[in-house]
Amino acid sequence: MREKLIYTLGILGTxxxxxxxxxxxxxxxxxxxxxxxxxxxxxxxPAVINAFTFLAVALCTSVAFxxxxxxxxxxxxxxCIEVATAFMLVNLVTGSIWGRNxxxxxxxxxxxxxxxxxxxxxxxxxxxxxxxxTEPTQRATMSAFISIFAFxxxxxxxxxxxxxxxxxxxxGPVLETGNLAPAFVPPFLLGMLALFLIGSxxxxxxxxxxxxxxxxxSIRRELHAV
Amino acid sequence: MDPxxxxxxxxxxxxxxxxxxxxxLGFVILLVRRSRRIDQxxxxxxxxxxxx
Numbered sequence: 001m002r003e004k005l006i007y008t009l010g011i012l013g014t015x016x017x018x019x020x021x022x023x024x025x026x027x028x029x030x031x032x033x034x035x036x037x038x039x040x041x042x043x044x045x046p047a048v049i050n051a052f053t054f055l056a057v058a059l060c061t062s063v064a065f066x067x068x069x070x071x072x073x074x075x076x077x078x079x080c081i082e083v084a085t086a087f088m089l090v091n092l093v094t095g096s097i098w099g100r101n102x103x104x105x106x107x108x109x110x111x112x113x114x115x116x117x118x119x120x121x122x123x124x125x126x127x128x129x130x131x132x133x134t135e136p137t138q139r140a141t142m143s144a145f146i147s148i149f150a151f152x153x154x155x156x157x158x159x160x161x162x163x164x165x166x167x168x169x170x171x172g173p174v175l176e177t178g179n180l181a182p183a184f185v186p187p188f189l190l191g192m193l194a195l196f197l198i199g200s201x202x203x204x205x206x207x208x209x210x211x212x213x214x215x216x217x218s219i220r221r222e223l224h225a226v
Numbered sequence: 227m228d229p230x231x232x233x234x235x236x237x238x239x240x241x242x243x244x245x246x247x248x249x250x251l252g253f254v255i256l257l258v259r260r261s262r263r264i265d266q267x268x269x270x271x272x273x274x275x276x277x278x
Contacts, residue, residue: 007278034235035231035232035235036232036235036236036239037235037236037238037239037242039239039243040238040239040242040243043242043243043246044242047246068235079244083253086249086253089249090245090246090249090250093245093246093249094242094243094245094246097238097241097242097245098238100238101234101238164256185232198250202254202257205257205261206257208258209260209261209264212264212265212268214265215268216264216267216271218254219268219271219272219274219275220271221276223271223274223275223278
């Protein structure tokens with residue numbers, strides 16, 4: 001059942017992505033100012049929106065773990081954070097490549113870019129910290145605290161281009177301001193759906209790994225006890 | 227837009243999507259390899275318990 005769901009989500013996500021790439025590359029016209037390179041937007045923005053969605057889930061499950069001490073919540077947190085970190089890396093790398101073409105530089109230390117980099121590094125730290133703590137309850141508790149603390153950076157990333165008195169080189173929000181041409185909206189939304197389906201499949205794979213790991217730990221303890 | 231700028235634009239578009247898919251594919255490969263390792267370890271431990 002679980003495997004079927006993973007394959008269904010993965011295949012569906014891939015199909016939506018292939019269809020969407022066809023539309024992006026063959027049907028959409030070039031943008032007047034940027035030319036062809038604006039198409040990076042269709043993977044750059046959906047990657048970060050999905051990353052933040054998974055991070056919000058991880059925040060809820062981290063709080064749930066601290067409240068209930070049930071390890072399933074810790075497993076969901078780590079699964080979501082690992083996938084979100086990969087998506088944040090996609091966002092940072094594609095943004096940097098777009099910036100090199102449009103601004104002439106790979107990177108600039110403005111609020112949006114810096115807060116995004118810090119967000120990525122915080123969650124990377126979470127993933128690197130976990131194997132260092134061997135005791136499961138201590139590891140899960142520490143992870144939950146770091147996950148909650150790290151999420152504080154997410155609103156800052158979102159608000160960085162919306163605050164009135166902050167000058168940033170990053171373009172402003174496109175969806176809610178209506179700055180995105182109507183023809184660009186469907187591929188943008190399909191890009192988000194494709195990455196969400198693929199991301200969900202990856203979260204389920206990672207969740208299964210965590211469950212198997214806990215089983216391995218309990219068998220090992222059993223064997224040591226004998 | 228002049229032809230040089232169009233080619234540069236396409237080049238960076240190619241770099242952008244290539245980088246995105248390399249990161250995603252790399253992550254998928256990492257997950258698959260880890261899954262295989264965990265499954266092998268679980269099978270080994272289960273057979274160890276059965277033999278005891």
